[in-house]
Structures are given as C-alpha cells and as structure tokens.
Amino acid sequence: MKSVALVTGGAKRLGREMACMLANAGYDIALHYRSSKSAAHEVRTEIERIGRRCFCVRGDLKDPEFYPQCIDTVTKTLGAISLLINNASIFEKIPFEDSGQKTFNDYFDVHVRAPFFLSQAYALTGAKGAIINILDSGADRYGQEAFVYTLSKKSLKELTLMLAKTLAPNIRVNGICPGPILPPADADRHYLNAVAENTPMKQPGNVNDILSALHYLMQSDYVNGEILYVDGGQRLM
Template sequence: MGMLNRTDRPLQGKVAMVTGASRRIGRAVALGLAQAGADVVVHARQSRDEVEAVAAEIRAMGGRAAVALGDVTVEAEVMAVFDVARKAFGGVDILINNAAIRGEKPFLEMTLEEWRQTNSVIMDGAFLCSREALRSMVERGGGTVINLGGVSAHVGAKRRAHVAAGKAGLIGLTKSIAVEFADRNITANCVAPGKIGGKRSATSGASPEMGSGGPILGREGEIDEAAFVILSLCMPEARFMTGQTVHVSGGMYMP
C-alpha cells in the first residue's frame, strides 16, 4: 500500500478491529494497520467472500488476520465478534468503528423504521463495539477508538437526515469516551470524511446534496487519503490527541 511510507512496524504487538472492513475505507484501513504491524480482525455483517479476501491480502503481506461476521446492532453477535478477537489474538487495542449504512429518503417520506435502522447501525453499533473493545483495552493497559463520522453531520444533507443525525451523535460518543477513559491511557477520536470517490456499496445511494459548495480543492478525495488520516491517529505519535473530530473533506467544512 505504501500509505504510511514507513519501514518500521510501530503497531507490532497491537490488535486492531475494523468494522465494515470488506471494502472502501474500512478495507484500506485494515490493510494499512496490518502493514504497520498490527494483527487485524476484519469484520463484515455478511459479505464473507469480500472480508476473507481482505484477510488473505493481509496474510500475503506477512500479517495476521482473523475474520468475524456479525450484525453490529445485535448485542449477542457483537459479543461473538469480539470473542473471535480474544480467541485469535487475546483482545483488542485499536477499534475502528466504520460500519454504517447510508440510505437516502426525503424527510417527509422517511419512516420511523428507516430512521431507527440507520441510527441503530451507526449509533448502537458504535456503542456496542466500543463497550466490548474498551473492556479489552482497560485490561490491556490502553488503546485507541476511532469513530467514522461524516461531513453531513456538520453541513447537513438533503434526504439524509437519519445519517447526519447518527453521525452527529458519534461526536458526543467520542468525546464522552475520551473523557471517561483518559486516565486509563485510552484515546478516542472521530474522523469525518466527505466526498470520497471510488466504488460504493449498494447501501450508499447517490452522492447527497449537502449544505456546502463541495470540496474547495475541486475534486473528490481518494480512499487512501481518508485512510491515511485514520491510520495516523492509531500511531504511537498520536497519543496526545483525543476527543477530536478530524475532517478529511477537501475543505467542505472548516470548523
């Protein structure tokens, strides 16, 4: 991948869990973490072939990977996913909460079920995965939680009120984890990508109309450009950064 352009393995001995790791940013982050020396648990809800392919790529570069399938909105399935991590590698030091669905629906046509389903994947998933990961991090003496937000939470988006609301909720969750676990050597940050190109999943929908003029750089971002920022926050040099939301959107939003 060459994403970090470093020859050392700063995450040697660490275990990372990446949810929604079968494609796009999740896949790139999983590969980058492995390149940096981490053992990686690659998760997907049900796309076993795709996630097994990611694990095979990690093993081909000399890394260690385990595959875990499960619905992040179902408590028992999340616990089973983390059991995979414990049995394979002894626990988790790094959690990337990347699993999400990004459907579209005009606000006045949105059903309560659609609202709840989207927010359940984003918020319930991040809560359940963070809780299990943090239990492990406390035992292991520290760790890193990275939540994947989105620019829509900051600028708004037509037909995506449910997504924007869920992603905004992740900011509060991130800050609360950062405060509560600071004295246990655990950091938590949120990365908010915007207008990242590449092939999208079926649940992503079209590119939404947002309350922003688009990236001021005049182009979509690359998947590796978003993954680089996420990976940087996992590095030993980033231990003084916590509770922050980092924007990777080409200037679509400037706090």
C-alpha cells in the same frame, strides 16, 4: 508489543483499505463483515500475504447480542485489542417525511448503538488502546437529503467526544470525517465529481487521504477527542 485492530465493515471499500494499511503497519486484523464473505476472505488472504494474522468475524450490527460476543471472540482469538475502528455504515438518501421507525432504528443501530456497545465491551476488557470512529463531514452540517443518516452521524460525533473523556487515559477516542472520497455503491464517479464540485477544493479526495488521517491518529499518543476532517472543506459549505 503485539497490536490487534478490529475494523467493522472491513471487507470492502474504505474498511478494506484501512485494514490492509494497518496490517502493513504491523497490526493483526480482526476483519468484521456482515454479508461480504468472499470479499472478507480475499482481504484475509492479502493480509496473510503481508505476514500478519487475520481473523474474519461475521455479524449483524443490528443484533445487540453480537457486540460483546464480537469483542470476546476477537480477544480470545488474536489477543487484546489495541485499536477499534467503527467503520461500518449504511447510506441512502431518505428525507425526513419518509423516515419511518425501521429507517430510524437501522441507522441508529449501525452508527450509534454498535459503536457504543462495542466500545463499552472493549473498555470492559481492561485493554489499553484507541478507538477511531468514522463519521462524515455531514456531521457538522444540516443537510436534509439523508436525514436520519446525518442525525446518526451527528450522534456518533457526540459519542466520540463523550467517550474520549470517559475512557481516557486507557483508551483514546478520535474521529475521522470523510467528505467525498468514494461514490456510494450504487453511484458512479460522475456523482462523486458533482458532489465534490460543491466543496472548496472542487474535487474528490482519495483513499490515501483517509489513510493519512488514520496513520496520524493511530500513532499520536497524546491526541484524544479530536475530529479530523478529510473533506476538502465540505463542512464549510
């Protein structure tokens, strides 16, 4: 059977790695991006070299009109979606007192509203398949450095569990909670190592740890409503 995966924020970093891994596993890829056009096209070239189709779909996940359009265009171009990965994200350390309406809306748009309505539009196509939401180890903690980021990832975790109940048996819904894997775009390896020092494993994870979790979830047909922590135990601190 033909397999089609839609990866949001797939042009760079973890999204790019997941898209290429899925292409190697036989999926055609709908690669969503917002501003990283040339990076997205590079990934498309790489995926086509692997021998799979890749369709780049551009859109801002803060635009509500984009959600049904995205699912519709991908389905018409590549066929029924069998895997949706809600990966796109924003991250800044903004404390509670500095978190205004815009910050609140931006984080909830990208981390909650977009996964909610993409999942709804996907489910309404009647396709069978799976959704994997990329969360954060912080979804289980009460860190205050990035207040709305953490709150929105907590909400995405709850959405994951509610959808697992609601969309089964047609669509399985699971989550992956990364810990320190890649430094934020504006930080370096020293930052990552310092964060990782405060985890039980005392070192960062690597991209392959996330890909192993994805591989497990995508092929495990009876796993639904599971949250896989790939965080070296960071959530326990």
